[in-house]
Amino acid sequence: MSAPLFALRGIEAAYNGASVLHVPKLTIPRGSILGLAGHNGSGKxxxxxLLGFLLEPTAGVLEFEGRVVxxxxxxxxxxxxxxxxxxxxxxxxLKRSVAANVAYGLRLRGLPAPEALLAEALALVGLDYAEFGQRSWRQLSGGEARRVALAAxxxxxxxxxxxDEPTTGLDRASVQHVQRAVLAAxxxxxxTLVIVSHDVEWLKSCSDTLLTLEDGRILG
Amino acid sequence: MEYFSEGFATALTLLLALDPETFSAVWATGVVTVLALAVSLLLGLPLGFALGHFRFPGRRGVRLFVDWMLSLPTVVIGLIVYAFLSSRGPLGEWGLLFTVPGMAIGLTLLGLPIIISMTATAVESTDTRLTQTLLSLGADRWQLLLATLSEARFAMALAAASAFGRIVSEIGIAMMVGGNIKWQTRTITTAIALETGKGEFATGIALGIVLMLVALVVNLLVNLLRGRSNGASVGRLA
Incomplete structure (x- = not known):
């Protein structure tokens, strides 16, 4: 059996010396969807x-793809x-066209960004490449911009x-596109998906596991 | 009113006839502005980026110093540069006083704080969201630096246009460090002051027209860039 994608043991995180997260044990299997709910400031x-490696834990062990980080x-x-x-x-x-935004991460990795690949990603979030591909970032609505960011x-x-809150502030149509894209991914x-949202009903419907956080601790 | 209309008509004649003395001042202004702006950009863009991007001890003090330099009277800058470049000054043996390079040094001190301050502000205002975005897309350190500079390009162009406008229209430094020498260090602004003082109103108006046209172009450019730079906030997601 392959190792889980993430394994956390005794993880602590702090901002300015104040503890904001305490996770004794958490395992996220490959290919699963983990939903995270909780109030603002609960640590989601x-x-x-932490899982996106934008923050280092102050204590504990974080394993990713079977290796200790x-x-x-x-x-x-x-x-x-x-x-x-x-x-x-x-x-x-980024202050570029929609196509350039979607291609940006591929370029950072030195990978080719063929039009067909970009069109496929945009189609996943319900945007037509022919219509949106060359459109400037400044010509997008908030919902379209978020869908482009997801496609990227x-x-x-x-x-x-x-x-993190992928559907917050979006209109109903955009929410549906995002939710469909998440499932398609x-x-x-x-x-493997980890989704933070205040939309608990959606999390219940799409997640394999739903956890609630309060004051930096997982309630269950 | 005749006094004005006569002066204006003579000014147009001077410009259309490509009067050598008038265009000597225009040429000197162009050379010294390009030199000062080039050095200001070469030094100011990386320094402004570092000031806006990195967090280091004494950063606030450096920022305060740069902002203070912005508000320094130009005659004081001229006085300091004059003291350094004069024959008794520490750089006197370089023989730069009353030369175009000497004026460029003084005007660089005028343009440099503008470039540093505006670049730092541009980088600071984009940094939080942009850094997170670039890191989450997988950028390494170099890619992060280059992409941040690229994203702040409109604001940095705005800084360059602002510095250009300030340098090209400056008189105190040009007068004190350049010495207003005919055919050599006489710029548009110093020539206007001199010619008007001599009663040569037409020459003053002719040069004033050139300066106003330059100012108009710079302002149009600044407005265009400001619009594009401000539009950056649209990039924020809902």
Whole structure:
């Protein structure tokens, strides 16, 4: 049996010396969808940043793809972040066309970005490449921009896709596109998903496991 | 009013006839502005990026110093540069006083803080969200630096246009360090001051027209860039 994608033991995270997250044990199997619910400030986004290697734990052991992520591994953090890709609440689009935005992560990896691949990723989030591909970032609505940002991560085919409030502030149509794209990412590409959302009903319907956090601790 | 209309008509004649003295001042202004702006950009862009991007001890003090330099009166800058370049000054043996390179040094001190400050602000304003975005897409350190500079390109062009406008229209430094020598260090601004003082109103108006046209072009450019730079906030997701 293959190792889980993530294994956390005794993980602690702190901001300015104040503990904000305590996870005694958490395992995320490959290909699963983990939903994270909880109030604002409960530690959901912090946990997501830890899993996305944008934040180092202050204590504990974090394993990714069967290997312990230590200080040395974090020094080459971009290699880890290329496997576990985060779409955070603070994410923005680059001042480029939609196609260039979707292709950007591929270019960072030195990979080709053929039009067909970009079109496929955009189609997953319900955007037509012929209509949107050459459109400037400044011509997009908020919902379209978020879907482009999601497409820019789906195209990377990451081992883990970490989504922080992917549907917040979107209209009903955009929410449905995002939800469909999330399911397609798992079904077609076998990605492991960790989703933070206040939409508990959606999390219940799509997650294999749903955890609730409160004051930096997992309730169950 | 006749006084004005006569002056204006003579000014147009001077410009259309490509009057050598008038265009000597225009040429000197162009050379010294390009030199000062080039050095300001070469030094200011990396320094501004470092100031806006990195967190280091004393950063606030450096920022305060740069902002203070922005508000320094140009005659004071001229005085300091004059003291350094004069024959009794520490750089006197270089013989740069009353030369175009000497003026360029003084005007660089005027343009450099503008470039540093505006670049730092541009990088600071994009940094938090952009850094997270680039890191989450898998950028390494170099890719992060290059992409941040690329994303701040409109704001940096705005900084360059602002510095250009300030340098080209400066008079205090040009007068004190350049010495207003005819055919050599006489710029548009120093020539306007001199010619008007001599009663040569037409020459002053002719040069004033050139300077106003330059200012108009720079302002149009600044407005265009400001619009594009401000539009960056649209990039934020919902």
């Amino acid at each position: 986004s912090t946990l997501l940043k 230590d200080r040395a591994a974090m020094r080459a953090g971009h290699l880890l972040r290329r496997r576990a890709v985060l779409l955070g609440q603070d994410t923005c689009l 991560r789906l195209v990377l085919n990451p081992a883990a896709l970490l989504l 798992r079904k077609a590409r076998g990605a």
